[in-house]
Amino acid sequence: MKKASGSRHPWPIRLCHWTNVLVMIGMLMSGWGIYNASPLFNFTFPAWMTLGGWLGGHIAWHLAVMWLLFANGVSYLVWGIISGQFRGRFLPLSGHALWQDLFSALRLRLHHRGSDYNAVQKLMYLFVLVDGVLLVLSGLSIWKPVQFSGLVALFGGFDRARYVHFYAMSGLVLFTVVHVVMVILVPQTLWPMITGGKRSADRE
Template identity: 65%
Template sequence: MNRPLSKIIPRCKQNIHPWQIRLSHWINLLAMICMIMSGWGIYNAYPLFPFTFPQSTTLGGWLGGNIAWHLATMWLMAVNALFYLLWGLFSGHFKRSFFPFSSKSVWRDTVRAFTFTLPHKLGEYNAVQRLMYVSVLLLGALLVLSGLSIWKPVQLSGLVWLLGGFGSARYVHFFAMSGVMLFVVIHVLMVLLVPKTFIAMITGGKKAHIQESTDE
């Protein structure tokens, strides 16, 4: 007597990180390093606080060179960000990976992280990671707006006004950059704690995809 096969469960492998994410991630890393180092050189010419960055950590050699590097890299980062944002929106990546989260879930996963009981699955973000990724995207938007107002204060006088004036725009730009750098530091620490995430961002990684179907 033959028993009917009620379910077929094929298994296949798919990338944890699609090539679009990996490409934009590594381009963004290169652009961010150049933007930060050249930005520090610009900051040193007109410090906001009673400290400057070591010359060895700047890019460009002098103020004109710092500005040239900053503007050139700005276009690379802008094109890369536009590609990532459009792909993230239309592919459903943002909705699928970054939402939903709540203050309750963020607090829960924060406690788990500090007690080393937070589970980690490649390709799946916990509530803290989701909050951080959404926050860094917002900080990136603030960096762009404040940067444009500093670059073109006359042409974009309305934007400068919204940011509280040219001087305030510089502070906004500095603190937004500091927020992004804090994200990078935490991100690197997480990679050191879970090294397999670094390999997955290079190779794409593989995960099993299970699909169930019935056979009548």
């Protein structure tokens, strides 16, 4: 028996996805401006890559966009858990499947299976979820080190929390780069994220 399985990307997923694109641009650009005021490494970001104009402006933008990111992230998590999207798309994930798909990806022979994620995609999305939580927790530690002193201690101090925040941000940028490259390699995946697309009928 066949049954219609709806859109490949339901509207809550699409709304959160595109909201997140805009939010993360604002978070990264304002965050880079804050970083420039007290660099962790021997480099700074060009002024045109920052948002806010000066340190106070960078911080204001970062905090303003942070609340939108928080609301969007919570909405995504709640809907994903209640709807079963997370369980259906991210699990199961076995070491054997991951090794096979990773080997295929390195040979540029990894197939995209529509709304069904391969093991590499599952790992990437699980990584970015964990990375996002790490970004939030380390960010709270930097923003309110006294109020969240327990978190600061968990990260090993304020300075180490800054490093964790920077590396988590770098992980997010790396994910984004890989994500964009995959879309370029398989451009037919872009339109369903805009329109929702349609899943093929499933057999029971």
